[in-house]
Amino acid sequence: MTAKIVIKDLHKAFGPKKVLQGVDLEIAQGESVVVIGGSGSGKSVLLKCILGLLRPDSGEIFVDGQPTVHMGSSDRARMLAKFGMLFQGAALFDSLPVWQNVSFGLIQGQGMKLSEAKKLAIDTLAKVGLGADVADLTPAELSGGMQKRVGLARAIASKPEIIFFDEPTTGLDPIMSDVINQLIAERVRDLGATALSITHDMASARKIADRIVMLYRGKIIWQGKTAEIDHSGNAYVDQFINGRAEGPIQMEVRAS
Amino acid sequence: MNDFLATIGRSALGFFASVGRLFLFAGVSISHIVRPPFYLKLVLRQMMLIGYNSLPVVGLTSLFTGMVLALQSHTGFAGFGGDTAVAMLVVLSVTRELGPVIAGLMVAGRVGAAIAAELGTMSVTDQIAALSTLSTNPYKYLVVPRILAGVITMPLLVIVADIIGIMGGYIVAVYLLDANPSSYLHLTWVALKTPDVMSGLYKAAAFGFVVTLMGCYHGYHSRGGAQGVGSATTNAVVSGSILILLMDYLLTSVFFS
Numbered sequence: 001m002t003a004k005i006v007i008k009d010l011h012k013a014f015g016p017k018k019v020l021q022g023v024d025l026e027i028a029q030g031e032s033v034v035v036i037g038g039s040g041s042g043k044s045v046l047l048k049c050i051l052g053l054l055r056p057d058s059g060e061i062f063v064d065g066q067p068t069v070h071m072g073s074s075d076r077a078r079m080l081a082k083f084g085m086l087f088q089g090a091a092l093f094d095s096l097p098v099w100q101n102v103s104f105g106l107i108q109g110q111g112m113k114l115s116e117a118k119k120l121a122i123d124t125l126a127k128v129g130l131g132a133d134v135a136d137l138t139p140a141e142l143s144g145g146m147q148k149r150v151g152l153a154r155a156i157a158s159k160p161e162i163i164f165f166d167e168p169t170t171g172l173d174p175i176m177s178d179v180i181n182q183l184i185a186e187r188v189r190d191l192g193a194t195a196l197s198i199t200h201d202m203a204s205a206r207k208i209a210d211r212i213v214m215l216y217r218g219k220i221i222w223q224g225k226t227a228e229i230d231h232s233g234n235a236y237v238d239q240f241i242n243g244r245a246e247g248p249i250q251m252e253v254r255a256s
Numbered sequence: 257m258n259d260f261l262a263t264i265g266r267s268a269l270g271f272f273a274s275v276g277r278l279f280l281f282a283g284v285s286i287s288h289i290v291r292p293p294f295y296l297k298l299v300l301r302q303m304m305l306i307g308y309n310s311l312p313v314v315g316l317t318s319l320f321t322g323m324v325l326a327l328q329s330h331t332g333f334a335g336f337g338g339d340t341a342v343a344m345l346v347v348l349s350v351t352r353e354l355g356p357v358i359a360g361l362m363v364a365g366r367v368g369a370a371i372a373a374e375l376g377t378m379s380v381t382d383q384i385a386a387l388s389t390l391s392t393n394p395y396k397y398l399v400v401p402r403i404l405a406g407v408i409t410m411p412l413l414v415i416v417a418d419i420i421g422i423m424g425g426y427i428v429a430v431y432l433l434d435a436n437p438s439s440y441l442h443l444t445w446v447a448l449k450t451p452d453v454m455s456g457l458y459k460a461a462a463f464g465f466v467v468t469l470m471g472c473y474h475g476y477h478s479r480g481g482a483q484g485v486g487s488a489t490t491n492a493v494v495s496g497s498i499l500i501l502l503m504d505y506l507l508t509s510v511f512f513s
Contacts, residue, residue, distance in 0.1 A: 053385050077391055085389040091382035109391030154390070164389075 003062075004029045004162060004194040005050065010059035012045055019045045020056070021218035032188055032195040034209035034226075036202070036240065038249060042218045043198035044088075047164055050196075051083065052076050063162070081109060084160035084193075086184075088167040090151035092139035098125070098150055099135035105158045124153045127190075128183050145176035149183070156187050163188060165197035169204045181207040202241050214240065216249065281473050285403060288395045298401035299408075306367045306402070306468070307409025311416065313366060314359045318417035321354050322346055322424025330433050342435065343443035346425030351452045355417040356410075357504055360463035363410065364496035368471040371402055372492035375475025376485035384476065399472045403465060410464030411457040418453065455511040462507060463500050470496040 005027040012020040019042040027033050037043050048054040050061055052068060061068045063079055071079065084105075092101050100107065102124050103117035112120070122132045128149040139147060148168065155163055168184060169177035181204050188195045188208075199205055205212055206226055213223040214237050222234045229241060239247030329345040375398060378384050387394045422444060429435040471492045478488035 048385070051385075051389060053388065073393070077393065080389055081391045083389055085386070087382045087386055089381055091386040093378075093383055093386070104392070105390035108397070158390075 002029050003027065004031075004064065005196070006060075006062040006065075007046075007050070008060045008062075010046070010049060010061065011057045012042075012049060012054065013057055019218055020049070020059075023059070023215070023218070023220055025213060025220065025223075027194055027196060030192055030194055032185075032197070032208055032210045033213060034205040034211075035196070035198045035213045035215055036200060036205050037198075037215035038200060038240070041215045043215055044166060046215070047085075047166055047196070047198060051080065051085065051164070081105075081158070082161045083164065084155035084158060084162070085164040086148070086151045086155045086166065086168055088170055090139070090144075090147040092147055092150055092154070094139050096138075097135070098137050098139060098142070101139060101150060102135075102153045102157050104154065109158070120157065121153070124157045125150070127156070127187065128153045129179070145172050145180070148172065148176075148180055152180070152183060152187065156191060156193075159191055160193060162194045162196070163191075165195065165199075165208070167199055167201075168197065168208075169199065169201045174203075177201065177204060178207075180204075184208055200240075202243075277477070278473055281476070282469055285395055285399045285469070285472070288393065288400050289404065291396075293396065295397060295401055298397065299404050302401045302405035303409050305370075306363070306405045306464075307413055310359075310363050310366055310409075310413055313362050314413050314417050315420050317358050317362055318350070318355060318421040319424040321358055322350055322421035322426075323428045325349055325354070325421075326425040326428040326433070330429070340439075340443055342425070342429050342433075343440050344447040346429075347422055347444055347447040348452060350421035350425070351418050351448070351456045352508075353456075353504075355421055356414050356456045356459040356463060357500065359413050359417045359460065360410065360467065360500045360504075361497055363406075363413070363464070364467045364470075364500060365493055367406070368467045368492040368496040369489045371468060371471030372475040372478070372489045373485055375472055376478035376488040379476060379478050380481055380484060394476075399476070402472055403468045406464035406468030407461050408464070410460040410467075414456055414460035418456065451511075455507070458511070459504060459507050462503050466499040466503060467496045470499065 003026045005025075007023055007025040010020050010023040011018070023046060025033075035043050035046065045054060049056045050063075050068075052071065056069060059069075063082070066079065068076070068079060093104065096104070099118050099121035102121035103112065106112040106120065107114065107117045118135065122135050125132070125134060130146070130149055130153070134142070134146070134150070139150065142150065165184060168180055172180060184197075185208055195208070197208055209226045211223060212226055212229050214221050214234075216236055222232055222237045224232065229237065232238065235248050239249050325346045326342055329342045333341050375384070378398070384394045384398070387397055426440060426444070429440050430437045474488040474492040474495070478484040
């Protein structure tokens with residue numbers, strides 16, 4: 001297997017606050033990696049650095065062997081075409097109906113015709129368990145779980161090679177969380193995509209991940225196969241997966 | 257003493273940093289105006305929102321401005337027996353100054369605030385980040401259509417404001433102050449000069465640019481939830497209004513010196 005994404009010694013600070021302090025991570029083609037860690041451990045910043053929404057202070061990121069940190073905007077746009085992303089709050093465009101949200105990347109990015117795009121949007125909605133009647137609603141009319149599904153549909157509509165999931169189950173009830181986890185696992189497998197997720201929901205991590213990586217204070221302190229996480233022998237990991245207040249992990253007060 | 261100097265230094269650095277960010281933002285936005293892809297439909301939609309929907313408020317304010325100008329100048333010039341000056345004063349003030357400035361300030365309040373609130377909400381809910389992950393450049397998709405619509409529609413709005421303002425002056429002069437209608441119209445026509453009107457329209461285009469730029473800039477960079485969006489909106493309106501008056505002075509000194 002070749003590495004789809006390679007991250008080398010990534011650093012990022014906001015003023016005096018060092019969020020990422022030397023992250024090294026390789027994600028193989030078709031692998032699903034879940035990054036776990038508490039709030040403020042630098043998970044979101046890591047995703048944003050890979051997508052180029054934030055510029056790291058030092059270190060390198062390669063996607064398909066191409067260095068991306070100092071990419072120009074047109075090269076970056078070409079690179080981002082390989083990506084799909086499900087945002088934490090779904091981040092649907094509230095000025096557009098659901099179907100235009102789902103096929104947005106195809107209409108704007110690839111100039112697909114509207115009639116064709118709508119058909120594709122309805123097909124994609126069906127893959128995340130939503131009927132055609134949802135297509136003409138606006139995002140504001142949907143519940144949180146439905147918005148997440150639409151967000152997932154939007155992330156997979158262009159059949160991306162790489163999909164990022166930012167806290168896919170945050171704010172959902174346990175049943176809806178499981179539905180979303182199931183959908184994510186199935187759709188990623190269907191597409192054969194490389195997936196990188198960040199979460200602090202262990203149920204979600206266990207369901208989605210081939211490999212779990214734990215981030216703490218801007219560094220990777222443990223990584224291993226999903227099945228190994230219960231016998232990690234790492235006090236930080238044990239405290240986190242068991243959700244104990246006492247242990248070596250001290251919670252960060254300030255948000256990053 | 258050291259603290260005092262440090263405070264001055266910090267705020268000076270902060271000021272230059274934000275001016276730099278603003279110029280960078282303006283530069284990137286302008287560079288995207290001339291590079292494809294172009295979103296013509298979005299420009300047209302923004303023209304409706306910015307221009308057409310501002311017609312009532314711009315029309316009303318310029319009507320009252322013209323009316324009050326006629327009233328003020330009538331009482332002011334009465335001592336000099338200069339009733340004939342009313343028409344000229346109304347035409348000159350409205351076309352050169354008040355038409356564009358009043359329309360600009362109204363649009364800054366209406367449109368600058370709306371743009372900042374919309375882009376601000378999009379920014380804090382990750383919608384702007386989502387655009388870039390969907391192979392769409394947020395500058396092209398969000399900023400450029402608004403700036404173009406502002407630059408195109410402001411002069412059109414000012415043409416309407418000029419006409420209504422001069423009409424307001426006519427109504428007060430003729431119906432309230434018993435001026436002779438045909439001589440008032442004649443004096444208006446004589447006083448109406450193309451360079452005056454054109455200078456007002458150039459100003460209008462510049463105002464349209466700064467208002468939409470400030471709305472986009474503050475909205476795009478808003479952070480921190482609802483409060484951040486609120487202060488972005490305030491900043492957009494305040495900075496837009498101040499820049500309008502500053503640009504007005506600068507452009508006037510260029511045009512009429």
